[in-house]
Amino acid sequence: MPEISEQSLSRVGDKPQGFAGQRLRVVPASVVAAAANNPITAWLTVTDIGYYPEASAHRWHRDAGSSQAIVIVCTQGSGYCQLQGNRFTIGAGQVLAIPPGTPHEYGASKAAPWTIWWAHVTGAGVSALLDHAGFTERSVINVPAVLNVASLIDEALTALERDDSQSSLIAASGAMTHALTLLASKRSPGPSLPAEDAVGTVIDYLRAHSAAHVSRTELANLVNLSKSYLAELFRKSTGMSILSYQIRQRMAVARELLDTTNLPISAVAGQTGYADPLYFSRQFRRIHGMSPETYRAARKG
Numbered sequence: 034m035p036e037i038s039e040q041s042l043s044r045v046g047d048k049p050q051g052f053a054g055q056r057l058r059v060v061p062a063s064v065v066a067a068a069a070n071n072p073i074t075a076w077l078t079v080t081d082i083g084y085y086p087e088a089s090a091h092r093w094h095r096d097a098g099s100s101q102a103i104v105i106v107c108t109q110g111s112g113y114c115q116l117q118g119n120r121f122t123i124g125a126g127q128v129l130a131i132p133p134g135t136p137h138e139y140g141a142s143k144a145a146p147w148t149i150w151w152a153h154v155t156g157a158g159v160s161a162l163l164d165h166a167g168f169t170e171r172s173v174i175n176v177p178a179v180l181n182v183a184s185l186i187d188e189a190l191t192a193l194e195r196d197d198s199q200s201s202l203i204a205a206s207g208a209m210t211h212a213l214t215l216l217a218s219k220r221s222p223g224p225s226l227p228a229e230d231a232v233g234t235v236i237d238y239l240r241a242h243s244a245a246h247v248s249r250t251e252l253a254n255l256v257n258l259s260k261s262y263l264a265e266l267f268r269k270s271t272g273m274s275i276l277s278y279q280i281r282q283r284m285a286v287a288r289e290l291l292d293t294t295n296l297p298i299s300a301v302a303g304q305t306g307y308a309d310p311l312y313f314s315r316q317f318r319r320i321h322g323m324s325p326e327t328y329r330a331a332r333k334g
Contacts, residue, residue, distance in 0.1 A: 052091070057083040058193040060202070065155070068202055073154070077213075079205040081153035082190045088147060092140030101153035102129040102163060104213070106141070106176075106183050108251055114139040116172050123147065124177045128216060130168040132160075141142040150186040154209055166216035176216060177257035180238065180247075185212035231256040231263065232270040236278070242280045244306035249275060255324035283307075284320050291329045298325050 059081045060068075068074035080101050085091060087110065105112075108323035111124040116131060123129050123139075125147075131137050133155070141147045167174050176182060185208045206276040235252050252275065253260045267275050283305040290301045302313035317325045 045191055049263065052085050052088045054086045055084060055088075056190055056194070056253070057081075058190060059192065060197050064197050064202070068199075068206075069156075071199065071203075073198075074202050074206045076158040077154055077156040077162070077206050077210050078202065079152055079189055079193065079209050082151070082186065082193060082205070082209075084150050084187070084190060084222075084301045088141045088149065090141065092138070094138040096136055098135040098137060099131070099153060101131055101155040101235055102133050102159050103129075103137075104152050104154065104163075105129040105131075106150045106179060106186060107147045108150065108179060108183050108254070109248070110145040111142045112140055112147040113142065114151070114172065119172075121173045123173055125250060126175060127173050128176050128182065128255075129173050130166070131172070132163070132168075137281055138321065150183045150190075152189065152209055156206075158210070159213075160216070162210065162213040166213055169255055174216070175298070178215065178253055178255060178256065180255045182212050183267050185209070185215065232267055233260055235267065235275070236271075239275075239279055239282055243286050244304060246306065247279070280316060281320065284317060287313075287317060287325070288321075288328070301325065 040256070060079065065078055065080050067321060068078040073212055091112070097323075105123070106128050107123050107125055109125050111122060114121045114123060114131070116135065118255065120249045121129070129139065163169070189205040189208035189212070192201045192208065234256050238255060238273065239247065249264065253263050256263065258266070258278050264275060267278070271278060273281070287301055287305045290296055292304070294301075296304070298314065299310040302308075302310040307313035314325055321328055321329075
């Protein structure tokens with residue numbers, strides 16, 4: 034497991050804190066130094082990376098800044114940043130970037146603590162990537178496709194959770210480079226997606242994340258629409274609510290698992306986003322008129 038530096042820990046006063054459900058990886062300094070000699074990771078190396086859900090009391094203050102650039106993607110709630118004499122508010126659907134060596138303070142709001150995906154990055158290409166994403170003119174940008182950016186940071190984090198081998202470093206570098214490139218192409222200001230495209234984007238995202246809890250706020254930020262307007266568009270287009278579509282999509286995955294695997298019902302429930310197998314079975318019966326066990330035993334084809 035990579036060693037954890039003080040710099041990457043969340044801090045309240047002088048006491049490092051953790052957050053329920055957090056994920057965190059820090060690449061050892063010796064590995065980061067070696068990555069500078071690889072032509073791929075020399076372009077961009079992820080040194081610290083994590084996910085903090087509902088990070089109440091999260092705060093960082095660095096008088097001398099960080100030796101790496103810091104990128105923070107907010108998917109829910111809100112926070113703030115004090116940077117170069119200015120104070121910014123960061124909300125869901127926004128991304129904050131802090132250049133290396135820049136004194137700063139940032140943290141979660143008290144009323145609605147932010148949920149963030151974050152990374153520290155270094156390398157020859159970082160400055161150009163941040164510049165093209167628009168961070169030269171401002172420190173916070175609006176990103177309609179913020180969940181797509183968060184998914185790429187998740188991909189980089191997952192690679193480093195595996196180990197800090199060269200292949201994992203390259204995978205994390207590629208995912209994070211993709212995330213910053215996506216920021217350059219998707220940042221606001223810009224028009225919302227047309228109605229048909231917005232619903233299609235939401236459907237594609239729900240299909241790709243069928244086992245995850247995805248809120249209406251997250252989906253609205255994804256397509257840069259209000260929650261109420263997105264809900265109206267979605268119902269007109271599909272004939273059902275977003276929640277009903279999520280449930281039916283999960284049930285489609287459940288049917289496939291029941292038909293093609295010997296996984297126990299509890300495992301099928303878990304892989305379709307249900308922590309409680311009994312609740313999963315009730316939902317399955319409501320949709321299909323039979324239990325998962327009866328469905329699995331029925332002849333098909």
